[in-house]
Amino acid sequence: MHVAQIPLPTYNQVTKHNLALMQPMIIQLIKQATFIALDAEFTGLGPKVAATRTADIQERYQHMCALAKSHALVAFGLSIFIKTEPASESKSMDGTAATGGEVNDRERGYKVHNFNFSMLSETDYAVSPRSMIFLAENGLDLNQWIMEGIPYTGGDRLVNEGGRGNPNGIMRSIFKRIMSRQVPVAVHNGFLDLVFLYHSFYASLPPKLSTFVADLSDMFPGGLFDTKYVSDYMTRERSSFLAYLFRKYERDDSRAREETDPSSTQVYSTFHIQPRLGLPAIQQKPISETSSSDPQLAYCEDYAFHGVCKKNMWCGKSHDLDLILDAEEQRRDSKRRKTQKRSQDAQDAEKVAEPGNAQNNVSDNVSETKMPTPSLSTEETTELSMQSSVGTTKATARAAKAPENVVQPGEKFHSAYFDAFMTGTIFSHQLNQHTPEEVESQAKNKVYLIGKSIPLIIEKSAFAKFSLEHERSRAL
Known part of the structure; x- marks a missing residue:
């Protein structure tokens, strides 16, 4: 049969x-x-x-x-x-x-x-x-x-x-x-x-x-x-x-x-x-959490410093060099902006202290607090932020593969x-x-x-x- x-x-x-x-x-x-x-x-x-x-x-x-x-x-x-x-x-x-x-x-x-x-x-x-x-x-x-x-x-x-x-x-x-x-x-x-x-x-x-x-x-x-x-x-x-x-x-x-x-x-x-x-389904973190709050969470620090990770495929963090470089540039830009802001604040304080400028103190302070002083143009800052977000998203997807x-x-x-x-x-x-x-x-x-x-x-x-x-x- x-x-x-x-x-x-x-x-x-x-x-x-x-x-x-x-x-x-x-x-x-x-x-x-x-x-x-x-x-x-x-x-x-x-x-x-x-x-x-x-x-x-x-x-x-x-x-x-x-x-x-x-x-x-x-x-x-x-x-x-x-x-x-x-x-x-x-x-x-x-x-x-x-x-x-x-x-x-x-x-x-x-x-x-x-x-x-x-x-x-x-x-x-x-x-x-x-x-x-x-x-x-x-x-x-x-x-x-x-x-x-x-x-x-x-x-x-x-x-x-x-x-x-x-x-x-x-x-x-x-x-x-x-x-x-x-x-x-x-x-x-x-x-x-x-x-x-x-x-x-x-x-x-x-x-x-x-x-x-x-x-x-x-x-x-x-x-x-x-x-x-x-x-x-x-x-x-x-x-x-x-x-x-x-x-x-x-x-x-x-x-x-x-x-x-x-x-x-x-x-x-x-x-x-x-x-x-x-x-x-896995609850994925919003892009803003992984890209802007703390970029170091997304990539492997051992690999970033030494080019080698002892954990290899079990690391769980990204070894993407573009992501690492993007994060470093973001960190440098953030420090530069903070330094420039501190410098500008010091200059504003000096102007307030000068005699004869009392009438303009209020308007000057309001104007300076409303106007940012980035080291990059607005277009460049926006483009860098978008590139970093995309790089972080791709690397995170590779590092934490969905089950x-x-x-x-x-x-x-x-x-x-x-x-x-x-x-x-x-x-x-x-x-x-x-x-x-x-x-x-x-x-x-x-x-x-x-x-x-x-x-x-x-x-x-x-x-x-x-x-x-x-x-x-x-x-x-």
Whole structure:
């Protein structure tokens, strides 16, 4: 049976420009989640890929830790699935009406919100050319990643969380909200993803695997579910790579949706992909506030004095030389006018003090206070003011780019958001196949291990302890 392929789902592109505005909406949606799916994309697998597949699991974990510390996240995918009540009208995955009629108890409907976070590490890291080419071929806009990526620093929370409103702190806050929800968190072949996410958004990686596992068991109270483990060891699929399972289960759901036999009990899922979230408009300062009240607020003083700014793209102030020169000329002109006015006032005072000029004092003072004495002509002053205002407006627009929530062209499979979405839809199908109770009893906190016939059990051993950083986090 041929099933038409659905278009790529709508998603929210999250960058450093709109992260703060989207944070409260993301947190509100996390509070409503029935389950959550995660995915991570990074800058490579290191020079020795085989080291992350070594037979000894402790040694494998140590190689993964070294990889997470030497490389960096490129993107973080988050899909939030919110269960809806059965509808009187069944819908296909693209949201179009399929059949009408009474309430369908076999349908499991979900509203889905997808987020793609562009991440840019603030520390030095290694890059695999092959990995970056792969990501670029699958939709990663390298220019957008470099210019708009969310700056973050992995490791110790107390050192790297930053202040309120700091992008690093915001990302850690969002990750903490995911952890605090007692709902299933789905990954696909997610051991390495969990290592990267732990290091990037939570804490320094502990040296022992048993400590890392103990922390994970406490961080995700709703349980971790690896869809690759379920497909290999519960469903026994012929193949279990992500795109294969997604397409296969999409076809299965489509067949079940079109089933007309009233005795059929096959449960299926429908996904109502939500439109992009609308962002509030930014209140821009009036031109007069930025151009005349204090011109130094508009440009970077470090760059003006030294030609270099340590903050680079994260400065937030303009490096526009024309704006800097305009502001300096304005300042010089203002000083010259003040000096001339003081000089003129002194001359007026002398005239008042001269004998025989008493009758003209009043009229002279009124005349002098009404007539300005600029160093430039009126036309020149007006033109300079207009040029400065235009320069300030342009520079401010460049320095404080308006937040966007748009999808860039060229999106393909293996974007972080789409892998997270596929993982979530696969997990929902597995819940229908095996019932939620069966999946929880057989697959909760079992993460797939490449080359092993047993999973990594996410459970605190009686002989293991939580890491010190996790203990601090629990105490908060």
